[in-house]
Amino acid sequence: MTDTATGWSALILAGSRPGVVDPLAAYAGVPHKALIVLNGETLLARVAAAVRGAGATMIAVSADDPAVIAEANRLSLRVIPTASGPSGSVARGLEALGAPLLVTTADHALLQPAWIDRFIADLPPGTDVATLLARQDVIEAAAPGTRRTYLRFADGAWSGCNLFWLATPRAAAAIGLWAQVEADRKRPWRIVRRLGPGLLLRYLTGRLTLNDAVRHLGRRAGVEAAVVATPYGLAAVDVDKPADLDLVRTLLP
Template sequence: MIPAAVVLAGSRGGTDPVASHAGVSDKALIELAGTTMLARVLRALDEAGIVNVAVAANAPGVIAEAEQHGANRLPAAAGPSASTAEALATLGAPLLVTTGDHALLQPKWIRQFLADVPREADVAVLLARREAVEQAAPGSRRTYLRFADGDWSGCNLFLLATPKAEAAVRLWQAVERDRKRPWRIVGRLGPGLLLRYLMGRLSLSEAIAALGRRAGITAAVVECRDGLAAVDVDKPSDLDFVRAYLAGQPTAA
């Protein structure tokens, strides 16, 4: 079954440093090789065969850009998890979730991700190993999760495969609320798994599966073959990297 998709492109309020760096009102409207970041994401989804696409946005310029490229509009909620909850309630499952700053998103990543999601999964997340990211995107500084089976970076692609994935979104909302209290986030693993993590004996897939069980769902990690998928535009240096990459210039630091 071909999923619907939501592109998270809401504003968090205040001045976005990346938009300011690029001299535009909203990050999703930054032009790269003559095309806005949002339009690049929408084109990748279209070429991957995703036909029912909505953009969660609240800025007039972003809404106009989404509608110009044939996407539906959903009002952006207070944060990414709340916007995803609204999208799941509106569009239903299966629902593919990505972001408006996934500037290098490629159709093949989307197709491969959907093909690799285990059939029994209620929710799945795409991640790439550090080695793959550093090979594909030398000089790009990413955030990594350290586990027994390596260091991993998120690829801004999630699949809410069944209606039960609503529980995962609720967990995400709780994590967002606790983002300034990291001990609460880590504590959700439970003392046994937390001890294994601190000892360097917990794999990423084990951690994700355990969090899923606590939410009453089956959660899975899908490994991305192309480390470039981990590159999004969270800070001005990311934008500089993406521009250099698209221009075919050396990107190594």
């Protein structure tokens, strides 16, 4: 387990694409989806409360939208300007905040401190960087009918939970790799292709586990990378589109 006795920071990604109108924000009638209100709180406020409840000693928001920056200031959160893309923003956040660093997104509407606590507790020893994922059966048991994008490997079909742990400064070496994996998340064969013909064959024949793939990818970047499986299926439910927002509204008390 990573030693968190000295505290850890959190970075909430709340960037936006220049010149692009987010259909979800338009659907909700707000200038940015981080400002969608659920049960009297903006999504940004809900996420910040969850990471604070899990023990974050410093919380920063990667944002460029003036309204999101104003909300971050209202919540007494540090603002870090966005970079050209998510990976660049994470790199900037790691440089500013240091490790250990939890990275999540402002649209993680249902995020709970217990999910983060379990993620940190389950980190394999010696991990530099880790990502949280949930199996398809766990997700569908928690949210029947939800539609997610899945990575299919020998140990099941998995969906990301928008939670990443940068445990050591060496994690900086994995940020570029993380960006490539995120870009190819709907095309896992492209991810595995980077591992070479041996592991590609294992993937094509259904014998490669997701954890083995991520571990080998990490070692190619010079870090120890790991996948942590969560027992909380709702951890994979973020708010990317109107249907997600409608689902989340039915799940809130």
